[in-house]
Amino acid sequence: MTTSISLPTPSMPRKRRDPSEIAPPAKGAKRVLLASPRGYCAGVDRAVVAVEKALDHYGPPVYVRKQIVHNLHVVDTLAERGAIFVEETDEVPEGARVVFSAHGVSPEVHRSAEARGLQTIDATCPLVTKVHKEAVRYARNDYDILLVGHDGHEEVEGTAGEAPENIQLVQGPDDVDAVTVRDPDKVVWLSQTTLSVDETMETVRRLREKFPNLEDPPSDDICYATQNRQVAVKKIAGESDLVLVVGSANSSNSVRLVEVALEHGATAAHRVDFAREIDEEWFNGIATIGVTSGASVPDVLVQQVLKVLADYGYGDVEPVITAEEDLMFSLPRELRRDLKAAGADITNKRSQPGDL
Numbered sequence: 432m433t434t435s436i437s438l439p440t441p442s443m444p445r446k447r448r449d450p451s452e453i454a455p456p457a458k459g460a461k462r463v464l465l466a467s468p469r470g471y472c473a474g475v476d477r478a479v480v481a482v483e484k485a486l487d488h489y490g491p492p493v494y495v496r497k498q499i500v501h502n503l504h505v506v507d508t509l510a511e512r513g514a515i516f517v518e519e520t521d522e523v524p525e526g527a528r529v530v531f532s533a534h535g536v537s538p539e540v541h542r543s544a545e546a547r548g549l550q551t552i553d554a555t556c557p558l559v560t561k562v563h564k565e566a567v568r569y570a571r572n573d574y575d576i577l578l579v580g581h582d583g584h585e586e587v588e589g590t591a592g593e594a595p596e597n598i599q600l601v602q603g604p605d606d607v608d609a610v611t612v613r614d615p616d617k618v619v620w621l622s623q624t625t626l627s628v629d630e631t632m633e634t635v636r637r638l639r640e641k642f643p644n645l646e647d648p649p650s651d652d653i654c655y656a657t658q659n660r661q662v663a664v665k666k667i668a669g670e671s672d673l674v675l676v677v678g679s680a681n682s683s684n685s686v687r688l689v690e691v692a693l694e695h696g697a698t699a700a701h702r703v704d705f706a707r708e709i710d711e712e713w714f715n716g717i718a719t720i721g722v723t724s725g726a727s728v729p730d731v732l733v734q735q736v737l738k739v740l741a742d743y744g745y746g747d748v749e750p751v752i753t754a755e756e757d758l759m760f761s762l763p764r765e766l767r768r769d770l771k772a773a774g775a776d777i778t779n780k781r782s783q784p785g786d787l
């Protein structure tokens with residue numbers, strides 16, 4: 432079944448009320464605190480460019496298993512250019528080319544693609560691959576692996592599929608009581624890359640109470656981009672009457688940003704896919720609006736939100752920078768090989784910059 436997402440190209444929202452009808456701030460001047468870092472991480476950028484370059488190089492259609500990244504605008508824009516999004520590899524015609532999404536796949540998906548003779552481009556984020564390798568290594572040493580993550584998330588399915596006999600999912604602190612292991616001296620926790628750092632640490636604290644010899648992962652599984660965006664939103668949340676997070680509902684890290692903003696002082700916080708979803712009632716009596724976006728969100732969507740805020744008098748935008756990011760991952764190996772053989776550009780440079 433092909434993924435059907437009916438989504439028009441984002442447009443500027445229509446105003447439902449005159450901005451002068453919105454109650455002015457009770458205290459202070461209208462302003463926006465714009466969090467940085469926000470938006471695309473290195474893994475998302477790589478995955479999106481991989482599909483763009485695959486479309487340019489091989490020509491459409493290029494099949495993509497699952498949403499390449501969890502953002503409606505990105506998926507729809509790539510679909511308009513000829514990408515065909517499917518749920519499973521058995522929907523891809525035999526011998527056709529398929530891209531695996533940034534969230535990663537289990538070994539079973541690789542086997543199924545191979546059995547159908549598919550030409551695969553694996554756009555799994557290298558930081559997700561790192562967690563897969565950790566799972567394989569601990570399973571080989573016969574550890575019980577407690578994977579902190581959300582049931583049904585594609586990344587969790589992919590990681591769990593690396594060692595299904597050894598991995599059990601722990602969704603949060605409330606799951607800890609039910610966890611049992613074979614040997615409490617041989618147990619490690621790993622995690623999904625896009626979780627709330629604070630909630631995960633609370634889950635681990637509870638796990639360690641139960642299993643004092645619980646081992647930590649060799650390095651942070653919650654990735655740099657997730658952590659940086661949470662630090663930035665914490666910084667703006669305390670000063671914000673309202674925080675707007677641009678991101679899709681199935682984007683784990685975007686949803687976490689709303690939660691983190693509320694936990695760190697924002698009076699209100701909302702997630703929007705597009706500027707047109709903003710409800711002007713949210714502005715009543717509000718002085719400071721914090722703005723950020725999830726790791727799968729192109730900045731064009733944030734700029735559209737800022738335009739709407741300016742229409743309502745929030746044109747004073749103050750960047751709040753908590754970290755600089757310059758990490759970049761090279762394109763998937765299979766794609767680089769074919770581009771190189773054709774003398775084409777193998778860098779992450781976009782062929783059609785602007786809307787992605």
Ligand code: SF4
Pocket residue numbers: 472473474475533556557558559624625654655656657684726
């Ligand atoms: S959020 Fe982190 S793990 Fe996920 S694609 Fe981005 S860099 Fe990779």
